[in-house]
Amino acid sequence: MLSDKSTFRLLSAPALLLLAALTVIPILLLFGLSLTSWSLLVPGSFKFSFVNYAERMFSDENFVHSLGVTFYYIIVNTLIQMTLGFLIAFLLFRYTKLRFLRAIMIIPMLVPPAVVGLMWKMMLIPNLGGLDYYLGLFGIPAIDWLGNPGTALAAVTIASVWEWTPFVIVVMLAGLDSLPRSPLEAAVMDGASTLKTVFYVIIPMLRPIIIVTLLLRIIESLAILPVVFMMTGGGPARATEAINLYAYHVGLEYLDIGYAASILVAFIFILLIFCTPIILSSLKSDSK
Amino acid sequence: MRKTVLAALMSFMPFTAAHAVDWKRYEGQEVNMICMTITWCVALEDQLADFEDLTGITVNLDLFEESAAHQKVRTELASGSGAYDIVWVQANWSIPYAKQGWLEPLQPLIDNPDLTDADLLGFDDLMPSLTNLMRFEGALYGLPFFAATIITYYRADLLEAAGIDPAQLDTIEGFSAAVKALNKDGVAGVAMRGHPDESSWHQTVFMKGLGGGYVEDIKNENYQPTLTSPEAIEAASLYADMIANYSPDGAINFKFSDVVVAMQQGNTAIIMEGAPLGGRINDPEKSTVRGKLGYAMVPQGPNGRHPAFTGHGVALAADAPNQEPAWLFLQWALSRDLTLKIALESNHVAVSRNSVWQDPTFIEKWNLPGAGGDFLKAFQDSLNAADPDYRPRISGWGEVNRSYGEALQSIMLGDKSAEEAMADAQAKAVEVMTRLGYIE
Numbered sequence: 001m002l003s004d005k006s007t008f009r010l011l012s013a014p015a016l017l018l019l020a021a022l023t024v025i026p027i028l029l030l031f032g033l034s035l036t037s038w039s040l041l042v043p044g045s046f047k048f049s050f051v052n053y054a055e056r057m058f059s060d061e062n063f064v065h066s067l068g069v070t071f072y073y074i075i076v077n078t079l080i081q082m083t084l085g086f087l088i089a090f091l092l093f094r095y096t097k098l099r100f101l102r103a104i105m106i107i108p109m110l111v112p113p114a115v116v117g118l119m120w121k122m123m124l125i126p127n128l129g130g131l132d133y134y135l136g137l138f139g140i141p142a143i144d145w146l147g148n149p150g151t152a153l154a155a156v157t158i159a160s161v162w163e164w165t166p167f168v169i170v171v172m173l174a175g176l177d178s179l180p181r182s183p184l185e186a187a188v189m190d191g192a193s194t195l196k197t198v199f200y201v202i203i204p205m206l207r208p209i210i211i212v213t214l215l216l217r218i219i220e221s222l223a224i225l226p227v228v229f230m231m232t233g234g235g236p237a238r239a240t241e242a243i244n245l246y247a248y249h250v251g252l253e254y255l256d257i258g259y260a261a262s263i264l265v266a267f268i269f270i271l272l273i274f275c276t277p278i279i280l281s282s283l284k285s286d287s288k
Numbered sequence: 289m290r291k292t293v294l295a296a297l298m299s300f301m302p303f304t305a306a307h308a309v310d311w312k313r314y315e316g317q318e319v320n321m322i323c324m325t326i327t328w329c330v331a332l333e334d335q336l337a338d339f340e341d342l343t344g345i346t347v348n349l350d351l352f353e354e355s356a357a358h359q360k361v362r363t364e365l366a367s368g369s370g371a372y373d374i375v376w377v378q379a380n381w382s383i384p385y386a387k388q389g390w391l392e393p394l395q396p397l398i399d400n401p402d403l404t405d406a407d408l409l410g411f412d413d414l415m416p417s418l419t420n421l422m423r424f425e426g427a428l429y430g431l432p433f434f435a436a437t438i439i440t441y442y443r444a445d446l447l448e449a450a451g452i453d454p455a456q457l458d459t460i461e462g463f464s465a466a467v468k469a470l471n472k473d474g475v476a477g478v479a480m481r482g483h484p485d486e487s488s489w490h491q492t493v494f495m496k497g498l499g500g501g502y503v504e505d506i507k508n509e510n511y512q513p514t515l516t517s518p519e520a521i522e523a524a525s526l527y528a529d530m531i532a533n534y535s536p537d538g539a540i541n542f543k544f545s546d547v548v549v550a551m552q553q554g555n556t557a558i559i560m561e562g563a564p565l566g567g568r569i570n571d572p573e574k575s576t577v578r579g580k581l582g583y584a585m586v587p588q589g590p591n592g593r594h595p596a597f598t599g600h601g602v603a604l605a606a607d608a609p610n611q612e613p614a615w616l617f618l619q620w621a622l623s624r625d626l627t628l629k630i631a632l633e634s635n636h637v638a639v640s641r642n643s644v645w646q647d648p649t650f651i652e653k654w655n656l657p658g659a660g661g662d663f664l665k666a667f668q669d670s671l672n673a674a675d676p677d678y679r680p681r682i683s684g685w686g687e688v689n690r691s692y693g694e695a696l697q698s699i700m701l702g703d704k705s706a707e708e709a710m711a712d713a714q715a716k717a718v719e720v721m722t723r724l725g726y727i728e
Contacts, residue, residue, distance in 0.1 A: 039723075039724070040362075040366040040388070041384065041388070041683040041684070041724060042723075042724055042725060043388065061712075125538070126537040126538045127537060142537060144537045144538045146538070146541065147537070147538045147540050147541050148701065149701065149703075235483075235484065235541065235694075235697070236484075236540060236541055236697055236701065237484075237694055237697050237698050237701060237703065238694065249690075252359050252362075252363060253355075253358075253359060253686060253687075253690075254686060254687045255362060255366060
């Protein structure tokens with residue numbers, strides 16, 4: 001007869017092995033590759049070298065630039081989606097007659113990202129696309145949205161907000177619906193304003209859900225690659241090229257495998273920097 | 289059915305051949321081919337059934353858009369997956385691929401009378417300038433199917449209205465003056481490619497015409513970048529100015545298809561674009577300018593005329609599992625008869641065979657309507673004047689090309705002066721060339 005502990009270990013072993021095979025081992029391999037100068041264009045370059053981390057990465061302007069774009073996507077896209085999503089969810093929570101809108105709002109989420117990118121790209125073509133026509137009705141001249149670094153970045157943000165805000169709405173609304181009614185009623189009885197109710201009652205009670213949504217959105221905000229790929233291909237002048245798209249160019253276009261691996265290691269590292277505090281704080285609130 | 293097969297077989301087997309190729313030898317086998325969506329490959333797709341009737345070999349042709357095809361070819365070749373027997377190779381890449389040992393030398397196959405029907409292959413009929421693009425250290429690694437160059441297309445009516453003599457477009461100075469004069473009343477002076485991946489294809493005309501170059505000396509393999517020479521800076525600034533100030537909206541991201549559309553729609557006066565796109569630019573259904581265009585070679589500068597030049601070819605992968613049936617297919621696909629058939633039935637004009645260029649039916653179909661200049665003459669003269677080393681054909685070119693294109697784009701955007709942008713491009717080019725071992 002096995003002890004409880006051994007049984008636990010034995011039964012969880014297959015799952016752990018699978019997890020290792022699917023996640024840990026590839027990441028270790030990636031890290032291994034990142035310590036080589038392997039380029040498919042240079043015969044015999046599969047050699048151990050620390051050059052990617054020691055020299056190339058930090059003297060590479062394109063890499064540093066793509067870091068900035070990455071932070072922009074993480075912070076700006078996520079913040080807009082979270083704020084807008086929460087506001088709309090709260091409206092739907094307060095005004096139940098508007099609930100039918102929920103079904104319509106889910107549609108963007110169901111569209112494959114590559115299609116989202118293509119759709120927005122077509123809408124934003126100067127003079128021919130739909131958006132310029134409607135702006136034109138208000139006397140706003142045609143804008144070459146995807147042709148200028150600033151507007152291209154904004155256009156990508158708009159597309160990503162359009163696609164993913166509904167996700168936040170759906171999750172937040174489900175969270176709002178599951179809140180116990182009595183604290184809300186108590187707040188109303190005590191004469192708290194709507195704003196105060198939101199900040200001091202609803203948000204604290206929703207905290208676990210907000211944290212999970214935030215975490216998912218941060219991770220997903222970097223999965224914006226297909227949208228960017230279709231809309232701008234990372235341009236103009238690399239304005240919309242986040243670190244993962246840069247790694248794609250380096251690895252699959254220039255066949256510079258070792259360096260691409262080291263860029264991806266940096267990518268994973270950045271995700272960890274953003275996600276660890278959030279995960280820790282969710283653990284803390286669980287243990288309370 | 290059987291009769292057609294027999295007739296097809298006979299037409300491809302000259303009775304005089306001492307060794308006849310047994311076309312049914314690989315019956316039942318499959319050949320996998322990858323190509324970009326280029327006229328010839330697209331048209332080839334409709335012909336595959338005939339080859340299957342002839343040989344019993346099934347050809348699976350995968351078509352991808354250019355950059356996707358490019359990446360897929362490279363990754364499949366690099367990993368030695370054997371997924372494709374026949375790969376599309378743009379001439380700039382034939383040398384780097386061959387150097388890596390990714391391609392199969394073709395001469396042994398050509399010399400094997402059991403596998404090659406010399407009359408059908410008609411090797412000497414293929415344009416030598418193109419076959420030479422497919423050679424590395426003397427050995428042949430591919431067969432060309434496409435001859436690419438660029439010419440000037442101009443709206444004869446608009447030039448006349450503005451009192452500009454088309455002959456003025458023959459020099460870089462006259463060309464840019466005409467562009468500026470014609471840019472008015474909702475008509476853009478010029479459209480050319482502004483996208484960083486593609487702009488050098490046009491820009492090199494100006495860069496070399498004005499006396500600049502990408503590297504010290506291509507012919508002698510001195511690859512020291514020279515992007516900060518006064519001529520290179522002047523050319524960059526000229527090109528960026530034309531795109532930023534005298535082109536349609538969005539021109540800084542134009543790829544070839546955008547340039548074609550800009551001309552088709554009738555609000556662009558001059559374009560410089562691929563001669564093989566002449567058919568599309570004059571498309572009877574999509575183009576509003578059919579019959580109004582004049583054709584000329586690209587402008588010359590103090591340092592001569594430098595029409596763009598490259599070729600597209602098909603090669604056998606070194607690890608191809610079905611090399612022999614694939615070789616049978618290549619001979620058949622590139623044969624004179626099929627080349628002519630495709631040129632007559634489709635939008636493919638950039639043929640790689642001298643005999644087809646001279647064929648009366650070809651000339652009749654492809655002598656595009658015009659209002660000045662002769663399309664086929666401008667096309668052929670450009671091919672004859674073209675230099676195989678129009679741009680460096682080395683493995684690092686992709687990366688240098690992109691950073692050069694991005695530097696041009698930053699001038700167009702007004703982010704950087706031409707001097708600053710070229711200094712950045714130079715630094716990047718030096719870094720790449722050093723890393724890949726082309727310079728010390």
